[in-house]
Amino acid sequence: MAPVEAVQPILGMDEPFHYRNKVISPYAPAKGRGKGKGRQTPVKVAPDGAGRSKPVKSAKDAAKLGRADILTGMYETGSHRLIPTDTCAIENEVAKRVILAIRDIMARWGMEPYDEDAGTGFVRHAVVRVGHESGEVLVTVVTNGDEFPASKAFCRELARRVPAITTIVQNVNTRATNVILGEKERVLYGPGFILDTLCGLSFRISSQSFYQVNATQTEVLYDEAIRLAGLTGAETVIDAYCGAGTIGLVAAKRGAARVIGVDSVAAAIRDAANNARHNGIENAAFVAQDATQFMKELAASDERPEPLVLLMDPPRAGSTPAFLEAAAALAPERIVYISCNPRTQARDVRHLVKAGYEVRVVRPVDMFPHTDHVESIVMLEKRCENLSTTELRRGPRGGSRQASSESVRNGPVGCFAERGLSEGLGITPRSDPEEPQQ
Numbered sequence: 001m002a003p004v005e006a007v008q009p010i011l012g013m014d015e016p017f018h019y020r021n022k023v024i025s026p027y028a029p030a031k032g033r034g035k036g037k038g039r040q041t042p043v044k045v046a047p048d049g050a051g052r053s054k055p056v057k058s059a060k061d062a063a064k065l066g067r068a069d070i071l072t073g074m075y076e077t078g079s080h081r082l083i084p085t086d087t088c089a090i091e092n093e094v095a096k097r098v099i100l101a102i103r104d105i106m107a108r109w110g111m112e113p114y115d116e117d118a119g120t121g122f123v124r125h126a127v128v129r130v131g132h133e134s135g136e137v138l139v140t141v142v143t144n145g146d147e148f149p150a151s152k153a154f155c156r157e158l159a160r161r162v163p164a165i166t167t168i169v170q171n172v173n174t175r176a177t178n179v180i181l182g183e184k185e186r187v188l189y190g191p192g193f194i195l196d197t198l199c200g201l202s203f204r205i206s207s208q209s210f211y212q213v214n215a216t217q218t219e220v221l222y223d224e225a226i227r228l229a230g231l232t233g234a235e236t237v238i239d240a241y242c243g244a245g246t247i248g249l250v251a252a253k254r255g256a257a258r259v260i261g262v263d264s265v266a267a268a269i270r271d272a273a274n275n276a277r278h279n280g281i282e283n284a285a286f287v288a289q290d291a292t293q294f295m296k297e298l299a300a301s302d303e304r305p306e307p308l309v310l311l312m313d314p315p316r317a318g319s320t321p322a323f324l325e326a327a328a329a330l331a332p333e334r335i336v337y338i339s340c341n342p343r344t345q346a347r348d349v350r351h352l353v354k355a356g357y358e359v360r361v362v363r364p365v366d367m368f369p370h371t372d373h374v375e376s377i378v379m380l381e382k383r384c385e386n387l388s389t390t391e392l393r394r395g396p397r398g399g400s401r402q403a404s405s406e407s408v409r410n411g412p413v414g415c416f417a418e419r420g421l422s423e424g425l426g427i428t429p430r431s432d433p434e435e436p437q438q
């Protein structure tokens with residue numbers, strides 16, 4: 001599928017330790033707790049009972065919950081066996097201090113850890129994010145219940161122990177699930193987000209928005225991806241699966257005429273729009289929508305930004321056939337596909353090759369040293385000797401594009417225009433000399 005000379009050497013990390021700026025740690029009762037001398041049966045905490053949830057017990061009861069009664073660390077691969085770890089070679093050390101400080105406060109104040117078998121206890125997880133350059137720390141405490149008694153005192157004590165903490169968020173998750181975060185959140189302390197600097201731009205990171213876990217290597221990744229995008233100042237860049245808009249905004253600063261980012265998480269898109277604003281970037285816009293839907297609507301509209309580059313960075317599961325078909329129909333000059341899962345990336349790239357693209361570069365980046373994970377960038381270009389641009393735009397089946405029902409209803413208005421983005425982004429409706437004008 002890819003010529004062997006396309007595969008470039010991996011870009012490694014100079015100091016591959018303590019790079020993980022996001023640390024997630026569960027809290028669980030130690031096995032055997034509740035049996036034997038000095039051990040108390042965990043106090044049942046109602047998951048969401050208004051007024052019934054009592055995570056902070058009396059001073060007398062608190063003395064009964066020791067540090068050793070609360071486990072925190074990481075799960076053994078493929079299991080729910082919690083391995084207590086007080087140090088880790090790849091996790092950020094300040095984040096680890098926060099995780100352990102929470103365990104200490106829980107023990108002192110009698111805050112019960114969540115028991116996933118019984119569905120009891122209050123504190124389920126802590127998710128800690130540390131700004132690589134700023135050093136600001138965002139802590140999300142995931143609780144099995146809405147009411148957080150003495151939350152102000154808890155925040156004061158945690159921030160006293162780790163002064164780099166600038167914001168603390170409570171996330172409520174009362175479901176019996178492996179999914180860490182629930183939907184409901186409230187800011188307990190600070191502004192609810194931290195700021196960090198990446199590639200010379202400042203980014204706002206909130207509890208739910210995606211941010212790469214290794215900032216040093218993210219700069220290496222973005223530099224390489226944008227170099228491969230070959231931006232000349234004329235291109236419109238679609239940043240699909242854009243998260244908080246990071247790579248798209250760097251591209252907007254480094255040679256893209258305009259950028260449009262799309263992500264399905266509304267909070268990430270809010271962050272992306274704020275990030276554009278406070279970096280003074282005016283040639284970028286962001287849309288909260290399913291990326292496949294967005295691409296389908298754009299491909300079905302009469303607007304094709306030209307020249308076009310597609311940056312895509314989907315989650316581990318990869319993209320969808322419908323997204324890839326729409327991408328091929330739009331016929332970007334180049335596709336730069338970033339992925340943390342080479343298996344799904346290879347599957348999707350095969351799809352694009354069948355649709356008329358050629359793999360030019362495969363560049364692995366060591367984003368996760370000391371693990372068996374790798375990030376990789378694949379750059380593809382249109383294979384023009386076999387298919388004309390028009391054929392490529394129509395996709396591999398050569399049929400004319402189907403207009404979306406929305407476009408049909410609204411007349412020949414592309415989805416940039418439907419969102420009021422055409423003007424802001426300077427996109428004009430396509431006039432394709434090889435297709436009859438309406």
Ligand SMILES: C[S@@+](CC[C@H](N)C(=O)[O-])C[C@H]1O[C@@H](n2cnc3c(N)ncnc32)[C@H](O)[C@@H]1O
Pocket residue numbers: 210211212241242243244245246247262263264265268289290291292313314315316
């Ligand atoms: C690997 S992250 C990439 C984020 C960003 N490019 C970056 O470098 O920080 C994948 C992103 O895809 C988003 N996502 C997942 N499924 C999606 C979908 N169906 N449509 C749009 N975005 C999606 C997630 O919210 C997440 O922000």
